[in-house]
Structures are given as structure tokens and as C-alpha cells.
Amino acid sequence: MTETIERNGNERLYLEDFFPGRRFTSGTHTLDEAQIKAFAREFDPQPFHLDNSAAQDSLFAGLAASGWHTAAITMRLQVESGLPISGGIIGAGGEIQWPRPTRPGDVLHVESEVLEVTPSRSRPDRGMITVRSETRNQREEVVQILTVKIVVPRRDLATAETTET
Amino acid sequence: MTETIERNGNERLYLEDFFPGRRFTSGTHTLDEAQIKAFAREFDPQPFHLDNSAAQDSLFAGLAASGWHTAAITMRLQVESGLPISGGIIGAGGEIQWPRPTRPGDVLHVESEVLEVTPSRSRPDRGMITVRSETRNQREEVVQILTVKIVVPRRDLATAETTET
Numbered sequence: 001m002t003e004t005i006e007r008n009g010n011e012r013l014y015l016e017d018f019f020p021g022r023r024f025t026s027g028t029h030t031l032d033e034a035q036i037k038a039f040a041r042e043f044d045p046q047p048f049h050l051d052n053s054a055a056q057d058s059l060f061a062g063l064a065a066s067g068w069h070t071a072a073i074t075m076r077l078q079v080e081s082g083l084p085i086s087g088g089i090i091g092a093g094g095e096i097q098w099p100r101p102t103r104p105g106d107v108l109h110v111e112s113e114v115l116e117v118t119p120s121r122s123r124p125d126r127g128m129i130t131v132r133s134e135t136r137n138q139r140e141e142v143v144q145i146l147t148v149k150i151v152v153p154r155r156d157l158a159t160a161e162t163t164e165t
Numbered sequence: 166m167t168e169t170i171e172r173n174g175n176e177r178l179y180l181e182d183f184f185p186g187r188r189f190t191s192g193t194h195t196l197d198e199a200q201i202k203a204f205a206r207e208f209d210p211q212p213f214h215l216d217n218s219a220a221q222d223s224l225f226a227g228l229a230a231s232g233w234h235t236a237a238i239t240m241r242l243q244v245e246s247g248l249p250i251s252g253g254i255i256g257a258g259g260e261i262q263w264p265r266p267t268r269p270g271d272v273l274h275v276e277s278e279v280l281e282v283t284p285s286r287s288r289p290d291r292g293m294i295t296v297r298s299e300t301r302n303q304r305e306e307v308v309q310i311l312t313v314k315i316v317v318p319r320r321d322l323a324t325a326e327t328t329e330t
Contacts, residue, residue, distance in 0.1 A: 043237035046244055046253040059255055059316065067256060068240050072208035072233045079211055088211040090224055091232055093262030093310075145258075151224065 012086035014155035015127040018117045026082030026110040029073050031065060033104040039069040064101035070144045071096060074110055074135045082110045083131065087153045092128070094148030100141060107138040115147070119154070126153050177251035179320035180292040183282045191247030191275040194238050196230060198269040204234040229266035235309045236261060239275055239300045247275045248296065252318045257293075259313030265306060272303040280312070284319070291318050 033052075040049030044066035047054035055063040075089070083089055102108065116130040128149050135144035198217075205214030209231035212219035220228040240254070248254055267273065281295040293314050300309035 043241045044244060048253065066240065068233065068237045072237065075231065075233050076208045076210070079209060088213065091263070095260050097258030098256070
């Protein structure tokens with residue numbers, strides 16, 4: 001289930017490089033209580049993300065990261081190591097699930113699989129890939145599943161006509 | 166299209182208070198360049214979220230916030246003013262789309278509509294609501310659509326048996 005195609009660490013991938021079933025694994029991020037509370041203070045100020053004893057009495061039964069914090073960390077991991085797409089990761093939208101909470105001390109990484117590759121009919125310089133990404137903790141438990149469509153440039157036309165929109 | 170039911174500013178809603186078609190409007194958040202770049206540095210370090218001239222040459226044609234930043238701001242608005250759910254906003258997952266970029270200077274608010282209310286069969290103290298939320302800018306353009314399922318406690322049983330899980 002690991003990626004079978006070797007690639008250079010700095011190589012950036014184009015549409016032609018993706019195929020259904022191709023897999024990617026990101027580096028890791030270690031989450032701690034201070035990060036969970038700082039994100040929550042700014043974006044999701046609810047007791048179960050901010051206060052240990054309130055969290056104990058909540059549905060989470062203990063301090064848990066905001067789902068949007070897990071999503072943001074997942075994005076960081078994808079940008080830095082998970083999905084080396086030429087032109088960057090530009091998502092149009094997708095589906096997200098949080099099957100279990102992310103906790104202080106969790107070491108997260110992202111396992112991605114390409115589900116679909118669709119060249120654009122109207123724009124010959126690009127296409128769309130659908131990627132399913134599981135964010136997992138140190139016990140390989142899945143804390144987030146994200147299936148997202150990403151715009152990817154084509155190698156041949158992107159290099160020939162970089163100013164085309 | 167505005168909410169027709171008056172409610173007390175501090176009132177927290179239970180499952181019994183929701184019905185398909187009920188609408189909610191949040192307060193506003195003004196986004197600036199510094200916020201966009203700070204979020205991007207931490208969670209989505211790509212040139213079009215960090216650097217004005219690189220952003221000009223990108224698909225975004227100008228500095229744009231990370232979609233996850235828009236999602237996080239939406240959550241803040243929902244927690245503080247948009248969706249006054251008893252017990253807080255605990256989402257199990259959903260669908261997210263970003264039909265257009267969020268820019269510096271945008272004043273965002275969230276318009277939500279309840280799509281579905283489903284009492285839990287196995288847990289009589291709670292249920293699930295499906296809410297569709299549009300995050301809009303100051304021109305009422307939609308920058309994010311989020312359809313999410315949220316766990317909501319029932320009033321009668323929640324107040325009678327608060328320790329029930």
C-alpha cells in the first residue's frame with residue numbers, strides 16, 4: 001500500500017503524473033495542548049477545545065482539537081510534504097469527516113490516494129484530480145477523512161504557455 | 166428570508182427548536198492582509214496566500230485567504246453568533262465548497278438554513294441536524310458553502326438526565 005513510484009524530493013507533479021491508486025504519505029506533526037487551545041481561542045472558542053475540565057464533561061470526554069484545526073494541520077502537511085503538486089494545492093471543495101477526536105500529544109500524518117484524474121475539456125492547460133486523504137494519529141487511527149478536488153496544471157501545455165488562463 | 170422566530174440573545178437551542186427552513190444569520194468578521202498571511206504561514210504556506218506579487222500571477226489573480234482560513238472564520242462566527250446550540254457546535258462532518266476566493270478587506274458573515282432534523286434512534290437524549298451555511302462577503306457573494314451534520318441535545322431529556330451518554 002506504499003507509493004511504488006520513486007520521485008525526487010523536490011520534484012513537482014503535473015496532471016500527467018497522477019493516476020487512480022497513486023498514493024502519497026506526508027511527514028508528521030505533533031499536536032500539543034497549547035496549540036489546541038491557541039487555535040480554539042482564535043477560531044473555535046468552545047469549552048471542550050479550551051478547558052480541560054469542561055472537556056472532560058463534554059461529548060469528547062477530554063480536551064479535543066477543533067475539527068478545523070485538524071483540517072488546517074492536514075493542509076500544512078500536504079503543502080510541505082504530502083502532495084507535491086506543481087502550482088500548489090488549490091482545492092475547489094470536497095467532503096470532510098472527523099470520525100474521532102484529535103488529542104494533545106497526537107502525532108499526525110496524512111495518507112492520500114488519487115481516486116480520479118480528469119483533464120479539463122474547456123482548459124487544455126489543466127485538469128482536476130480527486131484525492132482522498134486520511135489524517136491518522138500515532139496509532140494509525142483515522143481522525144479525519146477528506147475527499148477533495150484539486151486543480152492541477154498539465155506539464156506539456158503549462159510549460160509552453162504559462163500565461164494562459 | 167430572514168429568521169421569523171424571535172429569540173432571546175442568550176437563549177441556547179435544543180433539538181426541539183430546530184425545523185427544516187429555520188434560518189440564522191451571524192455577526193460579521195473583517196479580514197485583512199495580515200490575518201490572511203498569518204494563517205497561511207502557520208497552516209497553508211503557499212505563495213498565493215503569502216505574497217502579493219506571487220498571488221497576482223496565480224490562478225487567484227491576487228492575494229486570497231486559504232480556504233481553511235475561511236472555514237475557521239466561519240466556525241468562529243457560528244460559535245459566537247450564528248448557531249446558538251445548547252452544548253455547542255459539534256460537527257461530525259460535511260461538504261465544503263469555495264466558489265470564489267476570500268480577499269483582504271472582505272467583511273464576512275454566515276447565513277445558515279436548517280435542512281433536516283433527525284432524532285437519534287439509539288440515544289434519546291440527542292439528535293442530528295443538517296445545516297447549510299453560506300459564508301458571504303460584503304457584496305453578498307458566496308465564498309464558502311458548508312453543509313454539515315451537527316449533534317444537538319434534546320431539551321426534555323438533556324435537562325432531566327444530564328449525565329446520560
